Amino acid sequence: MRGRKTQTDSAALVLQAEQPTPLSVIPPIVSSYNDKIRPLLDAVDRLRDLKVTEEGIQLPTIVVVGDQSSGKSSVLESLAGISLPRGQGICTRVPLIMKLQHHSNPEPELSLKYGDRVEQTDESNISEDIVNATNYIAGGGKGISNTPLTLLVKKNGVPDLTMVDLPGITRVPVHGQPENIYDQIKDMIMEYIVPNESIILNVLSATVDFTTCESIRMSQSVDRHGERTLAVVTKADKAPEGLLEKVTADDVNIGLGYVCVRNRIGDETYEEARDISDQLFQTHPLLSKIDKSIVGIPVLAQKLVQIQATSIGRNLPEIVKKINDKLSSCLFELNSMPKSLSSVAEAMTAFMQIIGFCKESLKKILVRGEFEKYKNEKRMHCTARLVEMLDEYSNELHKCGQSELNGENFLMEEIMILEEAKGIKLPNFVPRDAFLFILRGKVDKIKYMPVEFLERVWTYIEEVVICVLLRQSENYYQLQMSARRAGHNLMAKKKERSIKWMGEIVEMEQLTDYTCNPEYVSEWNRLLSGQEAFVKAVLYDVEKPSKIVVQGMGEVEVGHLRQYPNVLFQAFDLKMRMIAYWKIVLRRLVDCMALHLQLSVANLVNIEMEEEIISEVMGHSYGCGSGIERMLEECPSVAVKRERLVKSIKKLKDSKDVVSKIMDGIVTYAD
Ligand code: GDP
Numbered sequence: 055m056r057g058r059k060t061q062t063d064s065a066a067l068v069l070q071a072e073q074p075t076p077l078s079v080i081p082p083i084v085s086s087y088n089d090k091i092r093p094l095l096d097a098v099d100r101l102r103d104l105k106v107t108e109e110g111i112q113l114p115t116i117v118v119v120g121d122q123s124s125g126k127s128s129v130l131e132s133l134a135g136i137s138l139p140r141g142q143g144i145c146t147r148v149p150l151i152m153k154l155q156h157h158s159n160p161e162p163e164l165s166l167k168y169g170d171r172v173e174q175t176d177e178s179n180i181s182e183d184i185v186n187a188t189n190y191i192a193g194g195g196k197g198i199s200n201t202p203l204t205l206l207v208k209k210n211g212v213p214d215l216t217m218v219d220l221p222g223i224t225r226v227p228v229h230g231q232p233e234n235i236y237d238q239i240k241d242m243i244m245e246y247i248v249p250n251e252s253i254i255l256n257v258l259s260a261t262v263d264f265t266t267c268e269s270i271r272m273s274q275s276v277d278r279h280g281e282r283t284l285a286v287v288t289k290a291d292k293a294p295e296g297l298l299e300k301v302t303a304d305d306v307n308i309g310l311g312y313v314c315v316r317n318r319i320g321d322e323t324y325e326e327a328r329d330i331s332d333q334l335f336q337t338h339p340l341l342s343k344i345d346k347s348i349v350g351i352p353v354l355a356q357k358l359v360q361i362q363a364t365s366i367g368r369n370l371p372e373i374v375k376k377i378n379d380k381l382s383s384c385l386f387e388l389n390s391m392p393k394s395l396s397s398v399a400e401a402m403t404a405f406m407q408i409i410g411f412c413k414e415s416l417k418k419i420l421v422r423g424e425f426e427k428y429k430n431e432k433r434m435h436c437t438a439r440l441v442e443m444l445d446e447y448s449n450e451l452h453k454c455g456q457s458e459l460n461g462e463n464f465l466m467e468e469i470m471i472l473e474e475a476k477g478i479k480l481p482n483f484v485p486r487d488a489f490l491f492i493l494r495g496k497v498d499k500i501k502y503m504p505v506e507f508l509e510r511v512w513t514y515i516e517e518v519v520i521c522v523l524l525r526q527s528e529n530y531y532q533l534q535m536s537a538r539r540a541g542h543n544l545m546a547k548k549k550e551r552s553i554k555w556m557g558e559i560v561e562m563e564q565l566t567d568y569t570c571n572p573e574y575v576s577e578w579n580r581l582l583s584g585q586e587a588f589v590k591a592v593l594y595d596v597e598k599p600s601k602i603v604v605q606g607m608g609e610v611e612v613g614h615l616r617q618y619p620n621v622l623f624q625a626f627d628l629k630m631r632m633i634a635y636w637k638i639v640l641r642r643l644v645d646c647m648a649l650h651l652q653l654s655v656a657n658l659v660n661i662e663m664e665e666e667i668i669s670e671v672m673g674h675s676y677g678c679g680s681g682i683e684r685m686l687e688e689c690p691s692v693a694v695k696r697e698r699l700v701k702s703i704k705k706l707k708d709s710k711d712v713v714s715k716i717m718d719g720i721v722t723y724a725d
């Protein structure tokens with residue numbers, strides 16, 4: 055297809071534009087060339103219509119770029135043989151996808167497509183219709199928009215070409231243009247020329263120094279060696295001097311070559327314009343020196359047709375592959391999404407399943423200590439964390455009040471209480487009231503601890519439970535909200551119940567001093583064994599030591615005790631009883647707590663959680679049906695994702711249909 059013969063013939067085809075020729079008259083090689091290229095181009099155009107680029111699949115596209123007023127629209131006009139909005143200021147404000155299609159009918163058919171609209175038009179109205187459509191898309195001002203406008207030109211003799219005309223690059227915003235117009239236009243142009251599949255048709259005015267062209271700078275930034283850049287030099291008539299040198303020197307790296315043209319000006323007809331152009335390049339003393347293979351619109355048309363064919367042939371197999379890959383990945387993603395629920399029965403099933411999963415999960419992590427599902431989340435290894443919390447609680451309890459033991463006030467509390475409990479009675483009974491009094495005081499001091507501990511534990515359990523509930527129900531937005539509510543409610547109840555229960559335990563400890571644990575008596579005896587020696591040392595030691603070592607307590611201050619010889623004996627006894635008994639009390643507070651927690655948690659995961667969620671979901675009736683019915687509503691983000699995937703899949707399937715029909719052509723035309 056790249057033989058010289060084909061090139062010449064396709065140029066001939068373009069040249070026939072002004073004299074409509076029935077297809078049967080076109081030499082067979084041309085029509086067969088067209089027959090083969092056309093379906094490929096059609097396929098690419100259809101992929102473009104399907105917006106397959108939105109799926110990240112780039113299409114071979116001829117992108118027309120150029121500085122403002124370089125003559126982009128004029129070049130397109132010349133190729134199409136129709137009038138486009140032309141002139142000063144920014145005329146092209148949206149990407150104009152121009153599809154030229156040769157057809158055998160001498161009557162041209164023109165249509166505009168944008169958004170969902172398709173408008174038929176004709177040569178006398180096209181310019182105005184484009185302006186209107188542009189205003190519709192980009193507003194009446196001078197702003198630009200990314201939404202493309204497609205112009206289909208079916209005309210006898212036009213080259214089969216699809217090109218995108220983009221707004222020209224302006225450095226300085228004109229009145230009424232947004233301040234960042236340059237960046238906006240630059241971004242839009244970049245979006246079109248960055249993909250390797252794009253062919254850059256760089257329109258340069260002969261009147262300027264090419265090296266200063268913004269459009270050259272841009273195309274070089276994405277195509278350094280110009281391998282996919284073709285230059286059209288317009289206004290050859292205005293600056294013939296040095297043009298030949300400019301295009302032969304190729305200072306700006308145009309890999310695909312230059313074509314010099316003279317476009318239609320003012321009110322000339324296309325026939326007139328073509329004649330003037332032919333005349334100019336043949337007779338002008340300077341312009342006639344430029345090789346005929348790089349001048350004129352027909353040459354440009356023929357080059358573009360050929361470049362387009364090569365590009366499509368080269369890219370299509372990869373595009374087919376990308377469509378297939380993308381389609382399978384979308385399908386996979388869609389299939390791995392939760393099923394959307396379509397009936398109450400389905401919702402019910404899903405609901406029961408989720409409840410089951412939650413229950414099982416919570417049992418594992420809170421009761422059985424199996425956490426393979428949460429291997430890397432220490433927070434979720436609940437049995438271990440609960441023991442740690444319990445240990446901490448126990449340590450705090452034991453630490454509390456320990457410091458007061460050995461200070462200067464050793465035995466003073468006991469002595470004071472005994473002094474006040476005096477009565478007319480035998481002195482060698484330790485009064486029980488005194489013991490209880492001290493006990494109540496001690497319990498009072500620590501009773502905030504179990505409450506604090508319970509607050510902490512339930513907050514932790516709540517966090518874990520909510521986390522499990524949310525994860526298990528993550529695909530069902532409404533259920534998730536109900537589950538979270540149920541979780542919070544239940545945890546608040548559990549916490550309250552625990553604290554109430556703990557209050558009772560503390561009250562019990564304050565009411566009665568009792569234990570059947572023999573350790574109490576044995577410990578008391580052990581501690582009491584030092585009583586006699588202690589009292590002796592305090593009261594009768596001639597050296598009057600200020601500190602004495604007491605078993606189990608280390609060294610204590612005793613100087614202050616010498617003024618209470620009568621109660622010292624009892625005070626020591628009382629102290630030792632309390633020490634022995636307090637150990638029992640603390641142990642009871644820890645043990646009870648542990649057992650209580652186990653029971654509470656077991657009840658929670660085995661029964662209460664399920665009941666609470668069910669009653670939360672089923673019990674209430676909301677404005678729009680029961681909780682189960684509401685489960686049918688998808689979480690907005692899931693719904694959006696599903697919709698997006700379904701849309702993509704539809705698009706990709708359609709695209710696949712489009713390309714699969716022309717695979718034979720691809721095989722023939724691939725490089
Ligand atoms: P665009 O902004 O790049 O689309 O440029 P236009 O196509 O609107 O052209 C800008 C101006 O240059 C218009 O007034 C055209 O008539 C004029 N123009 C375009 N091509 C030629 C040409 O080959 N010769 C001359 N003399 N004027 C041209």
Ligand code: MG
Nearest residue numbers: 126127145146
């Ligand atoms: Mg323009």
